[in-house]
Amino acid sequence: MSRNSVEIIVRDGRWIVRVIERGETYEEDFGIEEGARSWASGQIIRLRTKAVPGDELAFAGLDSLIGHGT
Numbered sequence: 001m002s003r004n005s006v007e008i009i010v011r012d013g014r015w016i017v018r019v020i021e022r023g024e025t026y027e028e029d030f031g032i033e034e035g036a037r038s039w040a041s042g043q044i045i046r047l048r049t050k051a052v053p054g055d056e057l058a059f060a061g062l063d064s065l066i067g068h069g070t
Helices: 034-048
Strands: 005-011 014-021 023-028
Touching: 005 034, 014 034, 023 034
Parallel strands: none
Antiparallel strands: 005 014, 014 023
């Protein structure tokens, strides 16, 4: 089973939030970084997951808001 994940990438000057949920990939496009980070943070909370490795700085402080189970 695929793990859920949230990732922010920059493509052609746009901020893209890629969400993988139950093996399905979705992308949401943002023109500004703050919008992408805010939406991604909400998805992390909703999915009760962590940012993909390397994106930890993008979501600094969220660990205190999310109960992570292993």
